[in-house]
Amino acid sequence: MSEEKGVILAVRDLVKEFPMADGRRLRAVDHVSFEARKGETLAIVGESGCGKSTLVKTIMNLHGPTSGEILFHGEDTTKLTGEGLRQHYRTMQMVFQDPAAAFDPKMHVEDILAEPLENFGLLKAGEKRKTVEALLRQVELPRDFADRYPHNMSGGQRQRVAIARALALRPEIIVCDEATSALDVSVQDSIVRLLVRLQKETGVTYLFICHDLALVSLFAHRVVVMYLGCVMELLDGAELSAARHPYTKALLASVFPVDAAGAIPKTIPGDIPSPLDRPAGCPFQSRCDCAEKRCQEQRPELREVSSGHFVACHFA
Amino acid sequence: MSSAQENAALLLEAKDLSIAYGKKDTVAGVSLSLAPGEVLSLVGESGSGKTSVIRAILGCLGGGGRIKGGSVLFDGQELSTLSEAEGRQLRGRDISMIFQDTGAMLNPVRTIGSQFVEYILLHTHSIKTKEGARERAITLLSRMNLPDPAGILSSYTFELSGGMRQRVGIAMALAFHPKLLLADEPTAALDVTTQAQIVAELLRIVRESKTAMILVTHNIGVAACVSDKILVLSGGEPVEYGAAAEILRAPKAAYTKKLLAAVPVLGGERYV
Helix, strand or coil: CCCHHHEEEEEEEEEEEEECCCCCEEEEEEEEEEEEECCCEEEEECCCCCCHHHHHHHHCCCCCCCEEEEEECCEEHHHCCHHHHHHHHCCEEEECCCHHHHCCCCCCHHHHHHHHHHHCCCCCCCCHHHHHHHHHHHCCCCHHHHHCCHHHCCHHHHHHHHHHHHHHCCCCEEEEECCCCCCCHHHHHHHHHHHHHHHHHHCCEEEEEECCHHHHHHHCCEEEEEECCEEEEEEEHHHHHHCCCHHHHHHHHCCCCCCCCCCCCCCCCCCCCCHHHCCCCCCCHHHCCCCCHHHHHCCCCCEEEECCEEECCCCC | CCHHHHHHHCCEEEEEEEEEECCEEEEEEEEEEECCCCEEEEECCCCCCHHHHHHHHHCCCCCCEEEEEEEEEECCEEHHHCCHHHHHHHECCCEEEECCCHHHHCCCCCCHHHHHHHHHHHHCCCCCCHHHHHHHHHHHHHHCCCCCHHHHHCCCHHHCCHHHHHHHHHHHHCCCCCCEEEEECCCCCCCHHHHHHHHHHHHHHHHHCCCEEEEEECCHHHHHHHCCEEEEEECCEEEEEEEHHHHHHCCCCHHHHHHHHHCCCCCCCCCC
16 A cells, blocks of 8 residues: 555654653654655655754654654554664665764774675675775765875765765665765755766655755755644656645745845744644644634644645645 | 045944964954945855954854954954953944844744843933833834734744744844945855845845945855855955955956856756
């Protein structure tokens, strides 16, 4: 059933809460459901505090969910333990925002890239150098980078090494958590082009966490927009201009145009509310222009407004 | 207008500025000028020397940095010839600065109010009492559209959101109607909706008070929306300098073209 349309990951009704010292519970992810298909880039977009990082950490099994299921090829990965879980980690790898912090500064790139393979006993004796050089070639770095330390590289080069490490185990899913947001625009552009090329070659699925809608509009197949732990809208990356949720529209309107005549974007006022102080009804009501009484009382369900386009808004 | 008149109208003029950290030259040959009320953006990638340039103007290059050559004229005065005391008079009053994260600039174990009051009393003689300074701080915070300014004064930096902290930083920097505001990536740490709010407020206040601003940013979109002039830096050297509209419409240098082409735009050509 879940293998339909090449779905490899299905998140069902996922909730993640954290207990607070004063006994309250902070709900970071609130009944989130979506599916990721083989070979696609699913962007998860939202501002800080919207729960996107907690969501992917739960998907990566770095902590368990409060409730809900994460189905990988139909199997609930939240139930995995021990060796089963360890083997599952092979299929999902992660690229982080700050590659300088993701590496051991005292390890050569060669050892950084070989380590995941050694952990799973996948490296044949005498083939370490050859394998590492092949990985470097995949991310368009010269062979002699194998002898460098992380601090001897630029941010973009380090991020390429991080991508090579993620690729080493031939995972089915790579989670990129703000993988390009610390980079300069031209470097960001080259990393995104690299990711797209690698996807075409290997058929890997990306979960791409990002807060820049303009960037994801260039290469995401589908986009999940989150706010206060909830999915607000799910739509095609190529159809972002057809967004119907007021929050998605506000995010789109916040992009500064590269144009001298460009006016300063008119955006929504205020800040995201505290997840400890969640409003009843629609999570977005406090910053929404069209909020009415109904929005305060009833939380809008995510419903399909056209094929593959889901919106959680009473007015969409 | 003759060139002598033009020069008289300039607020800031840097000529052939070069900066070195120890023996390492990081910035060379930067010239720029700013009339009162003008907004100039310094754009370029990390390590291009943007921050060094504005820190040199403020006279607070860190890490063993020094101005190696060139001159910086502010309001007709050569900044390098000022004594330490004269420099202190200028900084914080006529030239002030905002940083990427105001939370990092302020002391986390003191309330925002105590630091704001201290800052006001240090820099002005017209306000003599703590109560007076507090009132002034409240007025300044309300001007930044901050709700409950009195509550903010009794808060600590970690109790505020990033956007609110940044508004506090801007309110402090603009406390004495400086002639020149130096803004170092003031929105880089903020969310996109907050960034748009802060840029709009910053620009409104700068225009109202006719303050000139040098904005350091790697966000070309922000630079495009606020600037009169743009200076593009790469590897510590000026690549292109001129009217913002001109540079954005018809960039001349290959580097500028590459930089502009790399900015993701909504509805741009997709890679997949």
